[in-house]
Amino acid sequence: MNAAPSRLSHRTITQIGRYEAVDLHGIDKDLALTLYSQMLRLRRTEEALHREYHPAEEMRCPIHFCIGQEAVPAALSALVRPDDFMFSHHRSHGYYFAKGAPMRELFAEIYGRETGANGGKAGSQDISHSGSHFYSGAILAGAVSIAVGAAFGFQHAKTRQISISGFGEGATDEGAFWEAMNYSGKKRLPILFVIENNRYATFSDQLKRQAEDNIVERVTPFGVRATQIFGNDVALAWRTLHTEISRLREGDGPVLVEAYTYRWNSHVGPEDDSANAYRSGDEIAFWKTNCPIALFENKLRLQHWLNDDEKDAIEQEIAGEIAANFQFAKDSAFPTDTDWHRMTYEDASPLADALLGTAAGGNFDHYQADAKLGPY
Amino acid sequence: MARQLSYANAILEATDQAMALCDKVVVLGQLVDTQSGIFGTTTGLVTKYGTERVQDFPVAENLMTATAMGAALTGLRPVVCHQRLDFMIYSLDAITNWLALWRFKSNGKSAMPVTIRTIVGKGWGQGPQHSKSLHAWFAHLPGLRVAVPSTAYDIKGLLLESILGETPTIFVEGRGLYSMTDHVPEQPYRVRFGQAVVRRHGRDVTLVAIGSMVPIALRAATLLEKEGIDVEVLDPRTLTPLDRHSICQSVAKTRRLVVADPAWHSFGAAAEIITSVSEEIGDQLRAKPIRVTLPDSHTPMSMALEPRYYPADDDLVVALKQAVS
Ligand SMILES: Cc1ncc(C[n+]2csc(CCOP(=O)(O)OP(=O)(O)O)c2C)c(N)n1
Numbered sequence: 001m002n003a004a005p006s007r008l009s010h011r012t013i014t015q016i017g018r019y020e021a022v023d024l025h026g027i028d029k030d031l032a033l034t035l036y037s038q039m040l041r042l043r044r045t046e047e048a049l050h051r052e053y054h055p056a057e058e059m060r061c062p063i064h065f066c067i068g069q070e071a072v073p074a075a076l077s078a079l080v081r082p083d084d085f086m087f088s089h090h091r092s093h094g095y096y097f098a099k100g101a102p103m104r105e106l107f108a109e110i111y112g113r114e115t116g117a118n119g120g121k122a123g124s125q126d127i128s129h130s131g132s133h134f135y136s137g138a139i140l141a142g143a144v145s146i147a148v149g150a151a152f153g154f155q156h157a158k159t160r161q162i163s164i165s166g167f168g169e170g171a172t173d174e175g176a177f178w179e180a181m182n183y184s185g186k187k188r189l190p191i192l193f194v195i196e197n198n199r200y201a202t203f204s205d206q207l208k209r210q211a212e213d214n215i216v217e218r219v220t221p222f223g224v225r226a227t228q229i230f231g232n233d234v235a236l237a238w239r240t241l242h243t244e245i246s247r248l249r250e251g252d253g254p255v256l257v258e259a260y261t262y263r264w265n266s267h268v269g270p271e272d273d274s275a276n277a278y279r280s281g282d283e284i285a286f287w288k289t290n291c292p293i294a295l296f297e298n299k300l301r302l303q304h305w306l307n308d309d310e311k312d313a314i315e316q317e318i319a320g321e322i323a324a325n326f327q328f329a330k331d332s333a334f335p336t337d338t339d340w341h342r343m344t345y346e347d348a349s350p351l352a353d354a355l356l357g358t359a360a361g362g363n364f365d366h367y368q369a370d371a372k373l374g375p376y
Numbered sequence: 377m378a379r380q381l382s383y384a385n386a387i388l389e390a391t392d393q394a395m396a397l398c399d400k401v402v403v404l405g406q407l408v409d410t411q412s413g414i415f416g417t418t419t420g421l422v423t424k425y426g427t428e429r430v431q432d433f434p435v436a437e438n439l440m441t442a443t444a445m446g447a448a449l450t451g452l453r454p455v456v457c458h459q460r461l462d463f464m465i466y467s468l469d470a471i472t473n474w475l476a477l478w479r480f481k482s483n484g485k486s487a488m489p490v491t492i493r494t495i496v497g498k499g500w501g502q503g504p505q506h507s508k509s510l511h512a513w514f515a516h517l518p519g520l521r522v523a524v525p526s527t528a529y530d531i532k533g534l535l536l537e538s539i540l541g542e543t544p545t546i547f548v549e550g551r552g553l554y555s556m557t558d559h560v561p562e563q564p565y566r567v568r569f570g571q572a573v574v575r576r577h578g579r580d581v582t583l584v585a586i587g588s589m590v591p592i593a594l595r596a597a598t599l600l601e602k603e604g605i606d607v608e609v610l611d612p613r614t615l616t617p618l619d620r621h622s623i624c625q626s627v628a629k630t631r632r633l634v635v636a637d638p639a640w641h642s643f644g645a646a647a648e649i650i651t652s653v654s655e656e657i658g659d660q661l662r663a664k665p666i667r668v669t670l671p672d673s674h675t676p677m678s679m680a681l682e683p684r685y686y687p688a689d690d691d692l693v694v695a696l697k698q699a700v701s
Pocket residue numbers: 064090091138139140167168169170171172198200201202267
């Protein structure tokens with residue numbers, strides 16, 4: 001079996017062996033090279049951060065690396081528009097890039113510098129880039145519900161913008177996720193939920209936490225259209241998301257795409273977490289064999305859309321960008337401002353200033369009785 | 377006589393005027409689109425502004441708050457209404473982990489102007505799950521403003537200031553205050569956060585009263601006037617920001633302090649106010665400060681116990697006499 005079965009399950013997915021179903025239908029050379037470069041850029045960035053993390057000891061925040069999970073973010077990057085909003089979770093870097101937020105501000109943020117996307121206040125797992133309408137946060141499912149609110153705003157304003165919420169299968173343990181299904185299904189909100197189902201929430205198998213190892217079958221009764229895909233096939237991811245996003249923009253929402261994929265690294269940080277013995281060697285080997293970048297690269301080479309020289313050129317460009325951004329982060333100043341009040345509160349209220357006047361009060365009569373409460 | 381409006385109608389008028397002034401204002405909450413309209417505070421808005429701007433919401437308080445937050449990111453100014461504060465507790469994640477720190481975490485680049493209204497029940501057997509006043513919990517969180525208005529005039533001005541402002545704000549409204557009328561000017565006006573008001577001037581003792589304790593405090597002060605004790609009653613109106621300056625100014629004059637807080641005794645707003653005064657001018661106090669609060673216990677349902685649970689005029693009279701003795 002070299003294609004994915006119609007009903008995906010992490011229990012049986014390794015039976016695919018080597019996945020041979022990459023299909024370029026609907027994808028031209030330009031788009032193919034964009035998808036490929038996006039995946040490679042994300043992979044090389046994560047590898048570089050992973051490599052530098054300890055020797056330098058300058059990235060002092062938790063980082064949840066997403067090596068192995070490049071296909072979905074790359075596909076999204078080719079489909080989202082600047083005015084769409086995207087929300088992600090702790091494993092944020094793929095989505096950050098997908099929304100077009102700048103690498104230099106990501107690096108500087110992780111290094112805790114003033115020039116970071118959030119001036120060093122958020123770090124990798126809480127990063128946001130409001131100019132790109134990208135927001136993340138480390139509390140599972142919290143950002144999923146906020147994404148629902150953005151979709152509410154778009155529906156209210158009758159725009160064609162969409163809200164995209166990317167997260168892992170672990171977040172679907174939370175009640176907040178199911179509240180989001182209920183409401184977005186009822187309201188037919190323009191929202192795309194993307195689940196990267198990598199089987200584990202830290203070291204916990206989905207089947208230790210849930211009765212089934214998929215989400216799609218349980219959300220459709222809520223009125224949420226849902227599809228499963230083999231999430232390491234970037235061409236399939238692009239085609240699926242392309243169709244679903246087009247329908248969303250026409251008002252045909254909400255939709256959930258569940259992409260089966262795998263993280264190669266530990267849950268967090270560069271330290272090895274295999275002592276917890278939560279996943280098998282066979283499983284890891286299957287997913288590395290079906291590396292999203294290698295699968296797509298093979299196809300591009302067979303198609304003669306990519307050769308060694310062209311690949312080298314892409315690699316060099318990415319390496320240059322990464323090196324320059326490490327340098328930028330390291331050269332940037334640390335934040336020094338400790339005006340905690342200003343960081344935390346907005347004192348200005350321009351709209352209230354413009355619209356409201358003042359008016360004198362009178363004397364309050366304190367002999368009035370309390371409201372008499374009824375049964376409710 | 378100057379124009380009088382009830383507390384509930386002042387809330388309705390503020391919301392109505394905010395919606396008329398700014399088409400980004402939307403109202404969310406369970407049953408906000410019904411005739412009863414959250415005890416009359418949203419009645420008729422749906423007829424005037426339509427179901428797009430006045431939306432009923434599923435019984436999902438966490439999602440409701442988060443929806444308001446996401447909507448605020450797209451430019452809307454949501455007003456979220458809860459029938460009881462106890463129900464709102466489901467939204468603590470949205471409030472604590474996201475709303476309160478959104479501005480901070482974005483490094484000041486992103487704002488969520490969300491106004492959350494919540495009601496504290498008192499009386500008619502509300503019992504332990506319909507009566508909790510957790511204003512101190514919210515006041516403990518950096519990044520939020522917390523309003524505890526006691527009069528119709530104040531709640532109108534504070535609501536307008538909040539709905540058209542930029543900082544997420546929680547209004548803790550005493551259900552018992554809803555029928556009380558006050559002079560409420562017709563035009564839209566603002567009441568600033570962090571500005572306490574002296575409701576009654578006096579020389580002998582400062583009584584800081586929070587929210588639904590304000591009318592009780594004023595009655596106690598009137599009772600003591602007959603005994604020659606001159607009480608200054610101060611209403612902070614908002615807990616965050618807290619007008620520590622005005623409180624200290626009053627205590628610097630009277631040198632005695634009693635705080636009346638319609639919440640539990642320990643770790644509450646009363647403790648914060650007494651501490652703030654002690655830190656600033658503790659050496660000028662002539663008597664030990666006193667807090668008059670609910671006991672550290674949950675609210676009993678029985679009508680026999682309710683009056684013994686909630687502090688009333690005579691409890692304040694006793695405390696004030698002790699402070700001046
Ligand atoms: C509300 C909440 N509970 C617990 C955690 C701790 N935690 C951090 S990551 C994680 C697992 C997340 O798994 P999943 O959502 O599948 O994403 P993945 O890490 O696999 O990408 C957990 C439980 C958290 N961040 N938030």
